[in-house]
Amino acid sequence: MTSAPTRPAPTRTLTGPGLVLGAVVVLLGVRVVSPSVGTAGLPDVVQDFLTLAISVVVESLPFVVLGIVLSIIVEVWVPAGVLERILPERAVPRRAVISLIGMLFPVCECGNVPLARGLMMRGFTPAEAVTFLVAAPILNPLVIISTAQAFGWSGWILVVRIVGGFVLANLVGWIVAAHRRPAELLLPAFEARCRAAIGAPPTRDRWRESAAQFGGETATMMPALFVGAGLAAAIQVAVPRSTLVSIGANPVLSVAAMMVLAMTISLCSNVDAFFALSFASTFLPGSITAFLLIGPIIDVKMIALLRTTFRARFLVLLAVVCVLFTAAVGLVMNVLV
Amino acid sequence: MSSSEKAPAYLGLGSVLAVALCTLWLALVGHLDLYINPRYDLFTIVLAAVAVPASVAGLVAVARGHGHAHDDEHEHAVHDHAAGDAERGGQTAHERAGDAERDGQTAYERAGDAARAVRRRSPGAARVTRAVVGGIAAAATVGVTVAMLVLPPTTLTARTAQQRSVDTPTLSNATGTQDVALLGSEGVDTSEYGVKDWAALIRQTTDTSALVGKPVELEGFVVPGADGSFTLTRFVISCCAVDAQPVGLGVVTDGALPDADQWVRVTGKLAANPDQSADARIVIRAATVRGIDQPTDPYEY
Numbered sequence: 001m002t003s004a005p006t007r008p009a010p011t012r013t014l015t016g017p018g019l020v021l022g023a024v025v026v027l028l029g030v031r032v033v034s035p036s037v038g039t040a041g042l043p044d045v046v047q048d049f050l051t052l053a054i055s056v057v058v059e060s061l062p063f064v065v066l067g068i069v070l071s072i073i074v075e076v077w078v079p080a081g082v083l084e085r086i087l088p089e090r091a092v093p094r095r096a097v098i099s100l101i102g103m104l105f106p107v108c109e110c111g112n113v114p115l116a117r118g119l120m121m122r123g124f125t126p127a128e129a130v131t132f133l134v135a136a137p138i139l140n141p142l143v144i145i146s147t148a149q150a151f152g153w154s155g156w157i158l159v160v161r162i163v164g165g166f167v168l169a170n171l172v173g174w175i176v177a178a179h180r181r182p183a184e185l186l187l188p189a190f191e192a193r194c195r196a197a198i199g200a201p202p203t204r205d206r207w208r209e210s211a212a213q214f215g216g217e218t219a220t221m222m223p224a225l226f227v228g229a230g231l232a233a234a235i236q237v238a239v240p241r242s243t244l245v246s247i248g249a250n251p252v253l254s255v256a257a258m259m260v261l262a263m264t265i266s267l268c269s270n271v272d273a274f275f276a277l278s279f280a281s282t283f284l285p286g287s288i289t290a291f292l293l294i295g296p297i298i299d300v301k302m303i304a305l306l307r308t309t310f311r312a313r314f315l316v317l318l319a320v321v322c323v324l325f326t327a328a329v330g331l332v333m334n335v336l337v
Numbered sequence: 338m339s340s341s342e343k344a345p346a347y348l349g350l351g352s353v354l355a356v357a358l359c360t361l362w363l364a365l366v367g368h369l370d371l372y373i374n375p376r377y378d379l380f381t382i383v384l385a386a387v388a389v390p391a392s393v394a395g396l397v398a399v400a401r402g403h404g405h406a407h408d409d410e411h412e413h414a415v416h417d418h419a420a421g422d423a424e425r426g427g428q429t430a431h432e433r434a435g436d437a438e439r440d441g442q443t444a445y446e447r448a449g450d451a452a453r454a455v456r457r458r459s460p461g462a463a464r465v466t467r468a469v470v471g472g473i474a475a476a477a478t479v480g481v482t483v484a485m486l487v488l489p490p491t492t493l494t495a496r497t498a499q500q501r502s503v504d505t506p507t508l509s510n511a512t513g514t515q516d517v518a519l520l521g522s523e524g525v526d527t528s529e530y531g532v533k534d535w536a537a538l539i540r541q542t543t544d545t546s547a548l549v550g551k552p553v554e555l556e557g558f559v560v561p562g563a564d565g566s567f568t569l570t571r572f573v574i575s576c577c578a579v580d581a582q583p584v585g586l587g588v589v590t591d592g593a594l595p596d597a598d599q600w601v602r603v604t605g606k607l608a609a610n611p612d613q614s615a616d617a618r619i620v621i622r623a624a625t626v627r628g629i630d631q632p633t634d635p636y637e638y
Binding site: 014016017019020021023024027028030031032034035037038039040042044045047048050051052053054055056057058059061062063065066069121188189190191192193194195196197200201205207208209210211212213214215216217218219220221222223224226227229230232233236237240241242265266267268270271272274275277278 | 356357377381383385482576579631
């Protein structure tokens, strides 16, 4: 810090953004000039792959942007201690309250990864952030309303989804808290970032801080989103959906089929209830509920997004716990209801 | 930050900017519905409009984040900052902002330096893996973004319809089941029925003889079927193209069969399926099959 100023000359400063803006303008020019609808003569497989990948990106981007904006608000604009004061002191009730934060921040699964990162950079423990991560895409008003619209009170689906999401989030949080060193579940680079962020002095220029954080978080989240969208699209193109849905009537296999469908299709939790409704006539309620419970937490897009923050071994742990819990809920429902 | 360390931020911000602008363009020319259900148009447009200025501000902030000696003594640098901040307590907010300008780094960037220091200390193999994964992710980002902007937007093809079992009658209800049951009762005007409504009605009706002879005029695209027939198909979207569920009605025609993916308007009457072994009990016996342009809104909801 005592060295001579190393800030580049103004011309060089603007080279990077200039290039980026130039590239975007050129591409957008191509877009505006070229035909507005049609096919480019690509093979059907490639065309459908691109359409699906783009549709995942178009659908997810608003939620990712919303999540990043909320995480900036939580980290930069909410004064230190405000959130912390209203939360209970003891760990278990504290996590129970955190699992309900989603009721205030209606982010679905793509938005809650940046928001959970923001919470950890603010000083929340990994166990608390993970509790939020699992709970928020299920326990939020938009998801509850859309599930109620789709299924009403029939077949216990709505109730089990809400209660199941709450129990699962607190179960996962409890398991992470019981870990010897929960910080080891985070990627070392992200953990170091958290430590530095927590120790850092309060920001002086909040707008500048916000812009820098928007840049840093998009740099992390966007490649993960594109990889997740690509994977989801590739699976859709490669695996015929008919093989999965042909086993709807079997009480055991249908739970597995719906869970696999949820994990590969990577739908947003705000709308997955409407999609699940189209299977309601062929699949048992337990299988539908399993779809609605596992989809918001574990799917190929989510794993790509979570990998920006967590180590692979944590993702395996998370997947195993969630799959076992969801399968158990689905099977019990299929037997009882 | 050196320019190579800024590259990921430029990539992320550039892709957000490009996708957000393209989303706004799609909304402007009315083709956003090729990718998502119109129900989410407003939300998507508002957040895209937020993303554009935010990513431009991000680009400027990243560009102005200044160079920094990246060494393992960085921890000390953070403490120096803290001490400096305390001493500057007497300054005005404006002066402090000026300091931040001169320091050139936000707290977020300083934290990022700490993260990079950890990365540099990691073993070589981990660094190689990270470079490969990063390269793939960057390629996916650039590839999909460029494809989105350069290729014309289009619908899913008959290939996907076949793969998602358009012929399986059990799957074809999609959304809005209750409405159709009401609409299907006697004396109801069926002229506004789409492919989805008819498919749902046929599936729910136990006595299909009541349906035989009903006149229909429907638009959809062609999914090739068995000899002398095809499936008149529409995709039903509940959220976005990823969840598109094909719904279809079998069409039997004496005329020439249209090509796969061709959009057609079929007029005719419902009839019992001549193929007794098929799942679908009712098909359309077509009087005319006429090729049309793809409708502006090719999906049903």
